[in-house]
Amino acid sequence: MSVPLLDINRQHQPIIDALKSVLDRALKTSRFIKGPELEALEKEFAEYCGTDHAVGCASGTDALILALMALDVSPGDYVITTPFTFFASAGAIVRAGGIPLFVDILPDTFNMDPELLGGWLQKNCAVTNRGVVHTGSGRRVAAVMPVHLFGQLSDMDRIMAVCDEWEIPVVEDACQSVGARWGGGKAGSFGAAGCFSFFPSKNLGALGDAGMVTTHSEETALRVRSLREHGGAGYIHREVGFNSRMDALQAGFLRVKLACLDQWHRGRQKNAAYYDKALSKLAKVTTPCIVEKAVSVYNQYTIRAENRDSLLKFLRNKEIGCAVYYPLPLHLQECFSCLGYSRGDFPVSEEACENVISIPVFGELTKEELKEVSGAIQEFYSKED
Numbered sequence: 001m002s003v004p005l006l007d008i009n010r011q012h013q014p015i016i017d018a019l020k021s022v023l024d025r026a027l028k029t030s031r032f033i034k035g036p037e038l039e040a041l042e043k044e045f046a047e048y049c050g051t052d053h054a055v056g057c058a059s060g061t062d063a064l065i066l067a068l069m070a071l072d073v074s075p076g077d078y079v080i081t082t083p084f085t086f087f088a089s090a091g092a093i094v095r096a097g098g099i100p101l102f103v104d105i106l107p108d109t110f111n112m113d114p115e116l117l118g119g120w121l122q123k124n125c126a127v128t129n130r131g132v133v134h135t136g137s138g139r140r141v142a143a144v145m146p147v148h149l150f151g152q153l154s155d156m157d158r159i160m161a162v163c164d165e166w167e168i169p170v171v172e173d174a175c176q177s178v179g180a181r182w183g184g185g186k187a188g189s190f191g192a193a194g195c196f197s198f199f200p201s202k203n204l205g206a207l208g209d210a211g212m213v214t215t216h217s218e219e220t221a222l223r224v225r226s227l228r229e230h231g232g233a234g235y236i237h238r239e240v241g242f243n244s245r246m247d248a249l250q251a252g253f254l255r256v257k258l259a260c261l262d263q264w265h266r267g268r269q270k271n272a273a274y275y276d277k278a279l280s281k282l283a284k285v286t287t288p289c290i291v292e293k294a295v296s297v298y299n300q301y302t303i304r305a306e307n308r309d310s311l312l313k314f315l316r317n318k319e320i321g322c323a324v325y326y327p328l329p330l331h332l333q334e335c336f337s338c339l340g341y342s343r344g345d346f347p348v349s350e351e352a353c354e355n356v357i358s359i360p361v362f363g364e365l366t367k368e369e370l371k372e373v374s375g376a377i378q379e380f381y382s383k384e385d
Contacts, residue, residue: 041251078134198254
């Protein structure tokens with residue numbers, strides 16, 4: 001039995017009429033960019049995340065850039081993030097004018113290690129009249145960007161404590177974690193800004209590209225709104241922004257799907273629990289670690305697996321969807337060679353790149369498909385033994 005890594009069509013079929021009605025409304029009103037549909041989505045999404053404001057934009061990458069710009073990341077400023085993440089996390093820092101600085105991840109959750117973050121700041125930085133400054137280079141540390149990877153939030157208690165002590169704003173890369181919780185708060189509600197992607201493969205996916213910035217600050221929200229429209233209003237511009245508007249169609253589609261999101265999350269969580277049990281006795285597999293304060297939405301179900309590359313080939317030969325997120329950490333990417341990092345600088349991230357593999361977890365998987373996937377992994381390791 002072939003099993004896809006993701007089948008968006010299964011999610012769309014029960015809501016197809018509601019999605020079509022969005023197109024009908026747009027054709028009748030000819031409101032294709034922003035407008036009431038986006039205003040409604042922004043209100044509903046802010047309420048969902050528990051923030052005071054939400055601002056729609058054209059993509060998750062743009063959300064990261066807009067948030068950093070709105071918080072005054074200036075050319076040459078450092079922004080601290082992790083090297084085990086999708087390229088956009090660091091790419092957005094560069095596009096906003098900053099320089100990525102990396103700290104390693106925790107080996108169990110794959111998220112930023114708060115102790116390493118605090119230790120790095122203590123060792124390398126001082127507070128001056130310009131803010132937090134790296135004592136070696138004289139560059140300002142303008143923000144910290146934890147990435148909530150695979151649907152689980154970073155340790156926001158410890159990260160916020162470190163950043164509050166140093167008075168460094170936090171920009172949450174929540175592109176993979178819409179609806180995930182840490183204690184009583186949801187992704188995007190802890191830092192100065194939260195950034196979301198609605199790429200079609202996300203848990204909350206548009207029928208194209210779209211993104212969102214959340215914040216409790218009215219000033220930050222107003223700045224993001226200005227920056228997404230060339231840095232001004234009408235024909236008056238205070239600064240140079242760019243064109244990052246969300247169109248009304250995507251906003252309408254997302255409103256339909258937002259109403260279903262928690263139900264879809266429960267499907268993913270149920271499937272993850274099935275895998276947890278089915279794979280628990282395999283000594284060469286480590287299932288996802290979800291810490292006590294976290295509620296994961298399983299954007300991916302990612303395991304550590306011995307002999308990962310052979311397992312990947314074995315599953316693909318059986319037509320079982322699987323993928324490696326991510327095969328090369330950011331500090332070893334060719335485009336970031338100018339940062340001066342070398343292999344061995346972030347050993348936890350490097351090891352993760354060598355042994356992680358993600359398997360199907362979307363909520364519409366059948367019991368038979370779950371058995372097929374877990375059975376194939378069990379078969380692979382039984383042959384190895």
